[in-house]
Amino acid sequence: xxxxxxxxxxxxxxxxxxxxxxxxxxxxxxxxxxxxxxxxxxxxxxxxxxxxxxxxxxxxxxxxxxxxxxxxxxxxxxxxxxxxxxxxxxxxxxxxxxxxxxxxxxxxxxxxxxxxxxxxxxx
Numbered sequence: 001x002x003x004x005x006x007x008x009x010x011x012x013x014x015x016x017x018x019x020x021x022x023x024x025x026x027x028x029x030x031x032x033x034x035x036x037x038x039x040x041x042x043x044x045x046x047x048x049x050x051x052x053x054x055x056x057x058x059x060x061x062x063x064x065x066x067x068x069x070x071x072x073x074x075x076x077x078x079x080x081x082x083x084x085x086x087x088x089x090x091x092x093x094x095x096x097x098x099x100x101x102x103x104x105x106x107x108x109x110x111x112x113x114x115x116x117x118x119x120x121x122x123x
Contacts, residue, residue, distance in 0.1 A: 005031065005032050005033065005063070005064045005081060006031075006032075006033045006034070006061055006062065006063060006064070006077065006078060006081055007033070007034045007036065007048070007061070007062040008021070008033060008034070008035050008036065008060070008061050008074075008078060009036050009038050009044070009045070009048070009050065009055050009059075009060040009061075009062075010035065010036070010037060010038065010059065011037075011038055011039060011055075011056060011112075012037030012038070012039045012040065013039040014112060017059075017112075021035065024078065024082060024085075027082050027083055027084060027085070031081050031082060031083070033078075033081065038052065038055040038056065048060075048062065056113060057109060057113045058070045058071050058074075058109050058113075059071055059074045059075065059105075059109075060074060061073075061074035061075075061077050061078050063077055071102060071105045071106065071109060072098060072101035072102045072104075072105040073098065073102070075101075075105070076089045076092050076093070076098065076101075077089075079092075
């Protein structure tokens, strides 16, 4: 297998997140992507220099150059690599939708992080 073009860190303890990532994973047979569930892979977090709390607070994607893309930006980078979604990444960029997407994602991420932490899953 080729070395991964993307590395995705996701919250496998979040049902919505898991369903979405599960859907994306079905589309990646030709796209080299590594998927890491942050709820069961602390070693990987350390290797990437990411704190568990930061990973729980926001979606993280590393590109093939090792550059980190977080939140909505991470989704756009992921979509660009996926069949059936690359058009969505292009439209997001062409129409300059990223600022709006960041705003919505930030609100969701704060709510999600607060909810998960109240359950004791963010430490």
